[in-house]
Amino acid sequence: xxxxxxxxxxxxRLVSTLGAYQDLAKDGLxxxxxxxxxxGLSGKPETAAEMxxxxxxxxxxxxxxxxxxxxxxxxxxxxxxCTTACPTSIDIPAFIRxxxxxxxxxxxxxxxxxxxxxxxCARVCPTETLCEQACVCxxxxxxxxxxxxxxxxxxxxxxxxxxxxPFGRKPSSGKTVAVVGAxxxxxxxxxRLAMLGHDAVVFEAKAKAGGLNEYGLxxxxxxxxxxxxxxxxxxxxxxxTIQYEQRLGDNLLLADLSRDYDAVFIGIGLGDVNDLGxxxxxxxxxxxxxxxIEEIRQAPDxxxxxxxxxxxxxxxGNTAIDAAVQAKRLGAGEVTLVYRRGAExxxxxxxxxxxxxxNDVIVRYWSMPSGIKGNGKVESxxxxxxxxxxxxxxxxxxxxxxxxxxxxxxxxxxLLPSGLDGIELNRGKLxxxxxxxxxxxxxxxxxxxxxxxxxxxxxxxxxGKQAAHAIDQYLSGM
Amino acid sequence: MADLKCTIAGIESINPFWLASAPPTDKKYNVVRAxxxxxxxxxxxxxxxxxxxxxxxxxxxxxxxxxxxxMGINNIELITDRPLEVNLQEIREVREEWPxxxxxxxxxxxxxxxxxxxxxxxxxxxxxxxxELNLGCPHGxxxxxxxxxxxxxxxxxxxxxxxxxxxxxxxxxxxxxPNITNILWSAEAAYKGGAxxxxxxxxxxxxxxxxxxxxxxxxTVDGVGTHGGYCGSAVKPIALNMVAEIAKSPDTGNMHISGxxxxxxxxxxxxxxxxxxxxxxxxxxxxxYGFRIVEDLIDGMSDWMDEKxxxxxxxxxxxAVPQVKDWNELNMNYDIxxxxxxxxxxxCGRCHIACEDTSHQAILMxxxxxxxxxxxxxxxxxxxxxxxxxxxxxxxxxxxxxxxAGKPALTWxxxxxxxxxxxxx
Ligand SMILES: Cc1cc2nc3c(=O)[nH]c(=O)nc-3n(C[C@H](O)[C@H](O)[C@H](O)COP(=O)(O)O)c2cc1C
Ligand code: SF4
Numbered sequence: 030x031x032x033x034x035x036x037x038x039x040x041x042r043l044v045s046t047l048g049a050y051q052d053l054a055k056d057g058l059x060x061x062x063x064x065x066x067x068x069g070l071s072g073k074p075e076t077a078a079e080m081x082x083x084x085x086x087x088x089x090x091x092x093x094x095x096x097x098x099x100x101x102x103x104x105x106x107x108x109x110x111c112t113t114a115c116p117t118s119i120d121i122p123a124f125i126r127x128x129x130x131x132x133x134x135x136x137x138x139x140x141x142x143x144x145x146x147x148x149x150c151a152r153v154c155p156t157e158t159l160c161e162q163a164c165v166c167x168x169x170x171x172x173x174x175x176x177x178x179x180x181x182x183x184x185x186x187x188x189x190x191x192x193x194x195p196f197g198r199k200p201s202s203g204k205t206v207a208v209v210g211a212x213x214x215x216x217x218x219x220x221r222l223a224m225l226g227h228d229a230v231v232f233e234a235k236a237k238a239g240g241l242n243e244y245g246l247x248x249x250x251x252x253x254x255x256x257x258x259x260x261x262x263x264x265x266x267x268x269x270t271i272q273y274e275q276r277l278g279d280n281l282l283l284a285d286l287s288r289d290y291d292a293v294f295i296g297i298g299l300g301d302v303n304d305l306g307x308x309x310x311x312x313x314x315x316x317x318x319x320x321x322i323e324e325i326r327q328a329p330d331x332x333x334x335x336x337x338x339x340x341x342x343x344x345x346g347n348t349a350i351d352a353a354v355q356a357k358r359l360g361a362g363e364v365t366l367v368y369r370r371g372a373e374x375x376x377x378x379x380x381x382x383x384x385x386x387x388n389d390v391i392v393r394y395w396s397m398p399s400g401i402k403g404n405g406k407v408e409s410x411x412x413x414x415x416x417x418x419x420x421x422x423x424x425x426x427x428x429x430x431x432x433x434x435x436x437x438x439x440x441x442x443x444l445l446p447s448g449l450d451g452i453e454l455n456r457g458k459l460x461x462x463x464x465x466x467x468x469x470x471x472x473x474x475x476x477x478x479x480x481x482x483x484x485x486x487x488x489x490x491x492x493g494k495q496a497a498h499a500i501d502q503y504l505s506g507m
Numbered sequence: 508m509a510d511l512k513c514t515i516a517g518i519e520s521i522n523p524f525w526l527a528s529a530p531p532t533d534k535k536y537n538v539v540r541a542x543x544x545x546x547x548x549x550x551x552x553x554x555x556x557x558x559x560x561x562x563x564x565x566x567x568x569x570x571x572x573x574x575x576x577x578m579g580i581n582n583i584e585l586i587t588d589r590p591l592e593v594n595l596q597e598i599r600e601v602r603e604e605w606p607x608x609x610x611x612x613x614x615x616x617x618x619x620x621x622x623x624x625x626x627x628x629x630x631x632x633x634x635x636x637x638x639e640l641n642l643g644c645p646h647g648x649x650x651x652x653x654x655x656x657x658x659x660x661x662x663x664x665x666x667x668x669x670x671x672x673x674x675x676x677x678x679x680x681x682x683x684x685p686n687i688t689n690i691l692w693s694a695e696a697a698y699k700g701g702a703x704x705x706x707x708x709x710x711x712x713x714x715x716x717x718x719x720x721x722x723x724x725x726x727t728v729d730g731v732g733t734h735g736g737y738c739g740s741a742v743k744p745i746a747l748n749m750v751a752e753i754a755k756s757p758d759t760g761n762m763h764i765s766g767x768x769x770x771x772x773x774x775x776x777x778x779x780x781x782x783x784x785x786x787x788x789x790x791x792x793x794x795x796y797g798f799r800i801v802e803d804l805i806d807g808m809s810d811w812m813d814e815k816x817x818x819x820x821x822x823x824x825x826x827a828v829p830q831v832k833d834w835n836e837l838n839m840n841y842d843i844x845x846x847x848x849x850x851x852x853x854x855c856g857r858c859h860i861a862c863e864d865t866s867h868q869a870i871l872m873x874x875x876x877x878x879x880x881x882x883x884x885x886x887x888x889x890x891x892x893x894x895x896x897x898x899x900x901x902x903x904x905x906x907x908x909x910x911x912a913g914k915p916a917l918t919w920x921x922x923x924x925x926x927x928x929x930x931x932x
Contacts, residue, residue, distance in 0.1 A: 101574060104855045110854065165853040
């Protein structure tokens, strides 16, 4: 059976005539332009090709005809709500119009001008809760314009055309900024600094740049090594160097950076994961979902990634879904996603939740992990049913057990504060003033590590970009 | 089902839908398929004097809308490229096999009496119901002194029409070219020459696009191109106006009109007829969609007639002509204002930016309490131009309300601010 799931039908501002689709949407069975095949996911694939097929593009790229058809549905709104909804304020009607006129390279420049990682954002943004939710076409038949996929079409077209880098640099200021972390925030910051005439030295803890783009997103969202291609593209502007395996608080010290550079930007994301707080969490077979996804992303042949037969994923965000779906695709027998609350409260978008179901992930709501069983190695987990009691989540006392030889924890990440001594944190995140400056003079920050951090790639890009402008102002006042 | 029978130039047709002289009527095979589909008549692809012409390839260029629908076709084809006798034999056969359908023979010849008269007689002898004189092709044939080279000179239009009328005793349609400055001059010439009807329009002279790699107009022929004839829904407005002018003019008013130009659906056909066409011809729509579109022409028109209470096409033929006026006859006291229905508004802002940038700054964009947008018309600034209504993607969201009820009608010649009027007083 080939099931098709999509987000092209409005799920947020449904008009009455589309009511029929609403019901189908609930079942995850409606058909739209976005096709995600239901996979016949039984067992482990034998050949590398079969496995690779399971990790192929979730949404195949548009060809020219599809891009033309969809771009021509855009109404070219004035003061468009989609642009307002985009954290990086891409001029969406302008870029879509350029696609429709056969000017995809112009479209790409319009996108990249505001969002230098527009290629990744096009692939991973939860567009159904951002730009596409705001699309006025939600009110019309046909649903929202597929902005994300059109954005990908334009950026891919540009990057594949092997054009010269679209942005130039202002005359050199002679200043150099240290950027800590080569994730979306750090890269966006470095690129904008380069445009503004400053040099940037980026210090990255890992062996590759890209941050979560490289390590933390499901493989079927970032095919063909796109994260590295995007980094290469971004570096073409010049003035940016990346030093790898430089970890803050380890072989990299903030004090040195402050002394040696004209300013510092911290975009280190969240380097640590939350625990379940249960006894026996150190048993074999219990991993963080982030590590699991990283392993998948870095494995050239996904058959080499170990996956359990009975996998439990705990959490309700997109990371939980990424882990659960990929575990299933790797060949796990049964994958159970367990979430404390209900579907409505899940951080994962409706699209992601449907994706999990289409991949035969069993989803259990209103269940709190209460025990881990097993002798040295996890054998099962016990969950207590939960309910809301006056707005507070309470266990009901009723429990059930789920067999498991692998448990993936996706209950949130947190800032790893090492090397940040002297900077004020609030609820475990960096405190910023309105100019993106931490409580340490000349040290700026953005992305997931900061208090307002929204756990969105696109927000990190915007932070990096805005922080670069703040740093530019700061440097000009020096 | 209303009665769609019509009479044009004395010829009765089971319905007013004919195929225009063009590739769809090129040979028996097509014409039979057209009759099977339900077309009332055909104007056979233009016949000429042997030896037949030779065509080039490619031949067509197209103007698409953004959904890749064909808005117009431009062609550089000539008249029939088959020997005259082959065509005439097929005409005889189809006439016999389809006695209730109309066949008009389209003809073209150099401006010499014997050419036109010989050809007219030969084609008439094949049994056609009437002849159509092709004085319109704006490409190819005109370089040989035919087609629009004749149609653009009123004296020649009259002369050729007269020659043919002298030679045969069946109805003669003179087909007019739109590539002129005033359609009435050629229509009057046809009338003076004795035409029973005029057919219009033939194609509009055009270059459809430029191939930017070959740096040549399309359709290209071995790296270069030439101007061609434009037709299809894009030319409908031009054709409608010309039809109306002829229908309105007392000098041409009692000549029958075969309306042509961009007719694609039943509504187009009805519009042509309300402006004075006694029947209509279709080419491009058939080329784009096939003969089957006649089904919609037939039951669409019939259903509309039932709804409006018309029992014959004659009842609405020309019905809109009296309402086609000169600008000077319009009521300047009539006043309308745009009204935006907030319940239907999807907040795209198109009306606002259109009026703000290019019209009268009469639509304010405000923010509602819930953060959404509210578009408000400033009646004092609105001149009732309709622009907002046309650019709004939601049909029916913007409407125009009359605010001038009770005011007496006032035309420009009567207007106090008209300097010509003051001078006259
Ligand atoms: C490919 C092509 C060939 C044509 N050939 C002739 C012709 O031989 N004789 C003629 O009178 N008109 C010819 N026409 C013009 C059509 O009969 C008709 O007047 C014109 O296309 C406008 O109608 P439409 O918009 O329905 O196509 C031709 C048109 C096309 C597209
Ligand atoms: S009718 Fe014309 S002037 Fe009036 S609001 Fe609309 S666009 Fe503006």
